[in-house]
Amino acid sequence: MEHGSVRDPSSATFCFVDEDHTLASSVRFALNQDPRVSFCGYSIPHPSDAKVNIRVQTTGDPAREVLKDACQNLMVMCQHVRSTLDQAVDDYRSNHSDMDTK
């Protein structure tokens, strides 16, 4: 899954199987926000292969750890989105309880 050089763990290419733009673009976003990342990008080598390659180059930290942190951040964001949505839906329901919301 990971292609990198043995000597330099700070840059590596990761191949996600069975994934597409959905995950790759979100992960790229999360990676880009990390100040330890000096370069990242993704590509889908061929449209009929369900694969994406994600390239991560860092300023020194191991690319694998940085990628893991990016995924972790994305998960935390998702959890926050979920709780915010639940809250917003509850608010809407309590403000519109006179109407039929079911």
Add this chain to the structure above:
Amino acid sequence: MSEQESSSDERMSSEEEEQQQKEEGFSYWNLKDVERGQLPQHIRKQGTRVYCKPDAPTNTETLQYSGSYASMGVDNSLRLDSFRENFRIKVIALDKDKMEFDMIGIDAAVANAFRRILISEVPTMAIEKVFIANNTSVIQDEVLAHRLGLIPIKVDPRLFEYLSANDTPNEKNTIVLKLHARCNRGQPRCTVYSQELKWLPNGSEFAKESEKPDSKPSTYTSFSCGQDSLPEFAGNPISTVEDIIIAKLGPGQEIELEAHAVKGMGKTHAKWSPVGTAWYRMFPEVVLLEKIKGEDAEELIRKCPSGVFDIEDTGNGKKKAIVADSRACTLCRECIRGDEKWEKRVALHRVKDHFIFTIESTGALPPEVLFTEAVKILEAKCERVITELS
């Protein structure tokens, strides 16, 4: 872009400051109207707005890279706590199958991931196999089967498991529906609707042809118990969305079949997609760059087909145009077309991190649950990557 020019006349107010600057050498950050650590207003605006010009939109990219503004000494990295502080959702409309909400403070990459997951990766139940015992209608078997496949089934897919290639269909992975419709001779033509599909909680009723004549007759499913005895479905029978026309029968024609629904995802076939559609648009922002009065105001209001502008009385019979409802703007750009002068008077923007998200459910799950499921799926994807890397 005259609107972005900040007042420059206050810049160097006193002689001393000027003197000081000469000594230190010029620095942008020493300018009086510049807040330290903040991007200048026009650059901040380019980062957060798409400019819709008459020929094409500009500034469409989002700057994600943490070092985008490093040369200006501004950190563009995302801090989770600032995301938490700024992220907001406001539900605009919600009923049992449609929801509209504003999602503010998130990047397009993630908003688009949610949309893509909603369309193609949130599972539902849909008819996959159709056993046709009799079909004398004019509609061919394969077309009929395809039509049946597209009928949404009102059942929570989370209660079911996927049926994989060498599984036997059982009560946990298959829903069996039966359809028997006939138009008797001498009757007028009749229409078969989706509500005539009847749920068979005990599984298939069609007996398989057995090779050994004296073996126990078996059916196409092997349910170990009736689905109606399960607590989830007791008193809550499985049905399909009503009033969908399946076929029309002439006198003497008949359809008798059994349909087996299984769990699947929209990326395999659109029939498993839980949404009619899910889409978002960026919030439109309409700005009047100068005061528009009298005749021009009336003309502007006539130009806009969506009623974005309104007239305000400024007293003593004078009128001026105001932006009353920028949300209604469809960005048709009608207001900046034609005479060159309008381009200079009206600016159309889209706010890059404010999404008006709309979800139309097909009926299996309510839209707010679908969105929650989509977010969970993205989380699960991240989780998978983390475990594979550990």
